[in-house]
Amino acid sequence: MRTPRSADDVFAALADPTRRELLTAIGARGSATATALASDVPVTRQAIVKHLGVLDEAGLVSGQRHGREVRYAVRTQRLTEAARWLEARAAEWDARLERIKRLAEGG
Amino acid sequence: MRTPRSADDVFAALADPTRRELLTAIGARGSATATALASDVPVTRQAIVKHLGVLDEAGLVSGQRHGREVRYAVRTQRLTEAARWLEARAAEWDARLERIKRLAEGG
C-alpha cells in the first residue's frame, strides 16, 4: 500500500516539537494568533508564522482573518486520519508476525 | 500536558518517507536485513543502516543477530501508543472547540 500524500505532510508536521507545542497551545486556547502564541513558545513570532504555515499545509490548522489579526484553530480530522493509519499498520504487521510465528512453530 | 519523551522520537522517526518505506518493507517481509532492504529502497545500505538506527532508537524496530546477519522486525507497540496519543489530542481539542462554539452561540 502506498502512503497517501497527506501522511507525508502530517507526520513531517508532527515531527517538530515546537509545532506539537503550538498545536497544544492553540488547542488550549481554542484559537490563537501568531503574536499571542509567541508568549507560549520560546521562539520569534516569525518562526511561529512559518510553523503555522507548515501546519496549515498539512491541514492540521486553519487560519481565519478578523480585521488585522488572523486566528488559528486546530483541525482534528487529519490528526485522526493519521492515528487510523498508524493503527492499521500496527494491526497489519502484528497479524503478519503472528502468522509467521505459527508457521515457524510447525503448525 | 507534556509530550512524553518517546513521542519525540516516534514522530521524528515517522517523519521521513524513506523510514516509513522501510517500515512497510520490513512489515511486508516479516523481518529483513539491511542488505536485503537495500533492494526495496533506492538508497545505499549504509543509509538504511542509519535509518534502522533511528527506528530502533524510537522503539519502532528491533534487530536480532543470527550469525553474520542482523534481522530486523517491526515493533508495533510504540506505533499504537503514538496512534492513541493522536486520537486523545484530537478528541480533547474537538471537545474544547465544541464547548467554545456553544458558548459563542449564547447557550
Added chain:
DNA sequence: TGTTTACGCAACCCTCGGGTTGCACGTACC
C-alpha cells in the same frame, strides 16, 4: 585456506529547514 558476503566504522558533502533580524504595509484606535 581462499573467497565471498554481510556487517560496522569513519569521514565527508550538501541540502533542508528552524530560527533570527529588519523593514514595509495595513488596520484599529485616539
Added chain:
DNA sequence: GGTACGTGCAACCCGAGGGTTGCGTAAACA
C-alpha cells in the same frame, strides 16, 4: 490626522541529518 499594533515579506545564519564512498572485519562455504 497620528500612533500603535498585528501581519507579511525577504534576506540571512547555521546546525542537523540524509546520503554517499571507502575500507576494515568477521562469518559462511568451497
